Amino acid sequence: FLVSFFIDFRYRNHPRIPSCHCQAVCHRTSGGETSEFFIHCGRELLRTKSLQRMAARLINKIASSPFGARGYASGTRKVTLIPGDGIGPEISAAVQKIFAAANVPIEWEAVDVTPVRNPDGKFGIPQSAIDSVNRNKVGLKGPLMTPIGKGHRSLNLALRKEFNLYANVRPCRSLEGYKTLYDNVDVVTIRENTEGEYSGIEHEIVDGVVQSIKLITEEASNRVAEYAFKYAKDNNRKKVTVVHKANIMRMSDGLFLRCCRDMAKKYPEIKFEEKYLDTVCLNMVQDPSKFDVLVMPNLYGDIMSDMCAGLVGGLGLTPSGNMGLNGALFESVHGTAPDIAGKDLANPTALLLSAVMMLRHMELNQHAEKIQAACFETIKDAKYLTGDLGGKAKCSEYTNAICERIK
Numbered sequence: 001f002l003v004s005f006f007i008d009f010r011y012r013n014h015p016r017i018p019s020c021h022c023q024a025v026c027h028r029t030s031g032g033e034t035s036e037f038f039i040h041c042g043r044e045l046l047r048t049k050s051l052q053r054m055a056a057r058l059i060n061k062i063a064s065s066p067f068g069a070r071g072y073a074s075g076t077r078k079v080t081l082i083p084g085d086g087i088g089p090e091i092s093a094a095v096q097k098i099f100a101a102a103n104v105p106i107e108w109e110a111v112d113v114t115p116v117r118n119p120d121g122k123f124g125i126p127q128s129a130i131d132s133v134n135r136n137k138v139g140l141k142g143p144l145m146t147p148i149g150k151g152h153r154s155l156n157l158a159l160r161k162e163f164n165l166y167a168n169v170r171p172c173r174s175l176e177g178y179k180t181l182y183d184n185v186d187v188v189t190i191r192e193n194t195e196g197e198y199s200g201i202e203h204e205i206v207d208g209v210v211q212s213i214k215l216i217t218e219e220a221s222n223r224v225a226e227y228a229f230k231y232a233k234d235n236n237r238k239k240v241t242v243v244h245k246a247n248i249m250r251m252s253d254g255l256f257l258r259c260c261r262d263m264a265k266k267y268p269e270i271k272f273e274e275k276y277l278d279t280v281c282l283n284m285v286q287d288p289s290k291f292d293v294l295v296m297p298n299l300y301g302d303i304m305s306d307m308c309a310g311l312v313g314g315l316g317l318t319p320s321g322n323m324g325l326n327g328a329l330f331e332s333v334h335g336t337a338p339d340i341a342g343k344d345l346a347n348p349t350a351l352l353l354s355a356v357m358m359l360r361h362m363e364l365n366q367h368a369e370k371i372q373a374a375c376f377e378t379i380k381d382a383k384y385l386t387g388d389l390g391g392k393a394k395c396s397e398y399t400n401a402i403c404e405r406i407k
Contacts, residue, residue: 076105076107078136079107080129080133081109082141082142083110085338086337087143088144090342091395094396098399098402102367104371109136111128111133112129133327134163139327140329141329141332143334159329160194163324166193166220166323169320170308171357173185177380177382182312186292187293188293188294189296189301190227190228191296195215195298196214201215214249214252216255217255225259225295232292239273240264240271242274243276243295244276244277245277256297260274280294284307284308285311288308305320306333313389316334319357321357332351345386347386347395378401384401
């Protein structure tokens with residue numbers, strides 16, 4: 001068995017019925033199968049099978065959770081915090097202050113991801129940061145700066161590779177009270193996050209000629225396709241659109257498209273459609289309400305997610321989460337804005353909404369709803385808006401306004 005653990009809990013299915021003491025053991029194999037063995041379930045089990053079914057669901061849920069049993073225990077949970085560069089430390093501090101006001105049961109474990117030289121001479125993420133994310137299974141990341149040029153690797157790419165964060169999820173939704181050219185946007189882009197044109201495989205063949213490899217695998221394509229359909233099902237979404245250019249890249253995008261088609265057959269309740277990338281861009285700016293959940297390879301996802309963010313007010317209002325098999329990393333996707341760093345002018349909304357996504361991932365839904373409502377109400381009120389949102393408030397004033405609404 002890959003995982004085996006003991007669970008001890010109490011359950012009642014009616015206010016006038018005494019709680020029933022339940023004990024069980026769960027075995028979970030590497031193939032994902034779960035079996036339960038009930039040691040003791042009290043007298044109530046003699047009269048009804050509802051308790052047994054409820055316990056089985058609970059055990060399965062715990063076994064499949066990225067946090068294991070620890071995620072369902074009471075008390076404070078540790079989250080890795082990567083403050084980032086530029087305005088990163090300021091907006092990270094703003095999120096921490098808002099979480100404190102909402103009494104979120106989280107303990108932040110701040111780490112530095114500035115590359116260090118490894119024994120082999122190559123630069124990489126510090127082991128302490130890697131250990132923190134592996135231990136906590138969830139993290140929040142501010143913007144990171146990556147110099148352009150030979151010898152510099154994107155830290156964002158390095159983090160995705162290190163923790164196998166295979167799906168980038170970005171919900172883009174119109175905000176009431178914040179006027180843009182569109183008021184009917186409610187789409188979610190799901191981007192394959194580990195390969196495609198961003199595989200990092202490129203080289204100079206001869207002087208003046210550079211070759212870049214687009215890597216598409218069946219394993220990664222199936223994985224992100226399944227995530228997209230499961231996301232749609234779990235969030236009451238009606239349709240999944242696969243975005244591709246299989247008419248030109250018949251083998252690479254053709255493989256991705258085939259994997260999505262095969263996955264669609266397993267979710268007959270979700271409407272499925274396939275569209276070319278250029279057609280989606282055209283239709284999106286004409287009428288965003290035509291789309292629901294979009295799934296696509298890496299490069300297309302990078303472009304489409306930013307375009308969708310532009311429809312609702314920009315990257316400063318857009319949350320983002322990177323999902324993996326053994327953890328998740330939530331982030332603000334805007335830049336480091338070094339020109340305003342340290343001046344109390346930054347907008348922390350994107351990182352805050354990403355942190356709200358994180359809370360939902362951790363099943364702290366009440367805290368998530370409270371913080372999101374306070375944020376949206378503050379934006380709608382328009383009294384304390386940062387400069388990029390058309391206001392004159394400082395980051396600290398905007399943060400305090402959200403905290404006041406929470407209290």
